Amino acid sequence: MNKIKMTTPLVEMDGDEMTRILWKEIKEKLLLPFVDLNIEYYDLGLPHRDETRDAVTTEAAEACRKYGVGVKCATITPNKARMTEYNLHEMWKSPNGTIRAILDGTVFRAPIVVDGISPVVKTWKAPITIARHAYGDVYKATEMRVPQGKAELVFTDAAGKETRETIYDFECSGVLTGQYNKDTSIESFARSCFAYALSTGQDLWFSCKDTIAKKYDGTFRDIFQHLYDTEYKAQFEEKGLTYFYTLIDDAIARVVRSQGGFIWALKNYDGDVMSDMVSTAFGSLAMMTSVLVSPEGNYEYEAAHGTVTRHYYKYLKGEETSTNPIATIFAWSGALRKRGEKDNLPALTAFADHLKAASLGVIQDGVMTGDLCQLWEKGPAKKVSSSEFLDAIAEKLHAIYG
Numbered sequence: 001m002n003k004i005k006m007t008t009p010l011v012e013m014d015g016d017e018m019t020r021i022l023w024k025e026i027k028e029k030l031l032l033p034f035v036d037l038n039i040e041y042y043d044l045g046l047p048h049r050d051e052t053r054d055a056v057t058t059e060a061a062e063a064c065r066k067y068g069v070g071v072k073c074a075t076i077t078p079n080k081a082r083m084t085e086y087n088l089h090e091m092w093k094s095p096n097g098t099i100r101a102i103l104d105g106t107v108f109r110a111p112i113v114v115d116g117i118s119p120v121v122k123t124w125k126a127p128i129t130i131a132r133h134a135y136g137d138v139y140k141a142t143e144m145r146v147p148q149g150k151a152e153l154v155f156t157d158a159a160g161k162e163t164r165e166t167i168y169d170f171e172c173s174g175v176l177t178g179q180y181n182k183d184t185s186i187e188s189f190a191r192s193c194f195a196y197a198l199s200t201g202q203d204l205w206f207s208c209k210d211t212i213a214k215k216y217d218g219t220f221r222d223i224f225q226h227l228y229d230t231e232y233k234a235q236f237e238e239k240g241l242t243y244f245y246t247l248i249d250d251a252i253a254r255v256v257r258s259q260g261g262f263i264w265a266l267k268n269y270d271g272d273v274m275s276d277m278v279s280t281a282f283g284s285l286a287m288m289t290s291v292l293v294s295p296e297g298n299y300e301y302e303a304a305h306g307t308v309t310r311h312y313y314k315y316l317k318g319e320e321t322s323t324n325p326i327a328t329i330f331a332w333s334g335a336l337r338k339r340g341e342k343d344n345l346p347a348l349t350a351f352a353d354h355l356k357a358a359s360l361g362v363i364q365d366g367v368m369t370g371d372l373c374q375l376w377e378k379g380p381a382k383k384v385s386s387s388e389f390l391d392a393i394a395e396k397l398h399a400i401y402g
Helices: 017-031 046-051 055-067 080-086 095-103 183-200 216-238 248-257 268-282 309-316 326-343 346-364 386-401
Strands: 010-014 039-043 069-072 106-111 129-133 142-146 149-156 162-170 174-178 203-208 243-247 262-266 288-293 299-303
Touching (some): 010 055, 010 326, 017 309, 017 386, 039 055, 046 055, 046 080, 055 069, 055 095, 069 326, 095 288, 095 299, 106 183, 106 268, 129 183, 129 268, 162 174, 183 216, 183 262, 243 248, 248 262, 248 268, 262 268, 268 288, 288 326, 299 326, 326 346, 346 386
Parallel strands (some): 010 039, 010 069, 069 299, 129 262, 203 243, 203 262
Antiparallel strands (some): 106 129, 106 288, 149 162, 288 299
8 A cells, every 4th residue: 555645744752661662563553554654753761861861852842833743652750769760860850741831731631432431430421521731830840858947938020129928937857849830821721721612512610729729729710710701701601601610629529420521621730630530430541632732733642641660560571461552542643633634634634533443443342451351341351462452453454554
């Protein structure tokens, strides 16, 4: 067959551990036989990030801004143990956090629903999309370990005037963190959420904890409400859609009792946690799409899960693994589809759709990785290795393309 052509490069960001192994195999079995990939490649594996003093992460993010579409493998955010394991020069910050800060985008995450796997929450009938503000907060925080003494929050305005507030008088050693956000980024987040809700025809919920963080979370609440009242209320009412704000603890109770089918907008950390909860409750953390959308119209696709460290250590011992690659495959299909849409390449968008359909079709045939076998409700399930699962998808694609 003649391979499908691309015009504009797609930014590829390689990653770490088991997902890096699967990434290579997905390309070899599911992409390269069918698509003449036009790639601008960046290695975001932890060893290379350390070699470049994390400059490669910034370069990759800038490339996403340049070309408009990127696809990213899962990466390690190092902690103290990883410092020793990889002999790092520094405890580098989250590459996702760096990319999101540069693109100033909103992360939309939605579970991949398969007939035959019911959500743990029996009332859920439709996917719940998590809209995560992908800028600032704890992901760009400055931290300090401190001895006994006085901690102050100090702000110097453009005219040089200082404002000081005591944080705490430490009678012993302790820990401090300073985090921030910007009105412009919060406004961008809110606009993305309102626009996405209107385009998909879904209600929009927003929740935080403004009763405790009265100024910090209160700013998020006020900006959302102001934009809704002044710019989006009429459009929501015309489409019969609802926007409402509630405290995050109340929202969680409402979510569990809901039927799903709405967008839940959350601050950065809350969105990180709740997306894992929602994806797992719908079946598996490996069954959730994730796309970062910037105000400039740039897109970065990735799997919502981590690097699957436990399976990677088994792989290094030569043991067979049954790691679910669906979310990583959907990251590639989403990126290829968006690249095809932007460049008016119908053959590329069609391939992306076939790739998704073939992946879900293998599961519908009762063939799946171990994490899904225990959830399967339609008769006996055949557990296969990651490689065997990818081979089954490739077989379906070859049946279409020859």
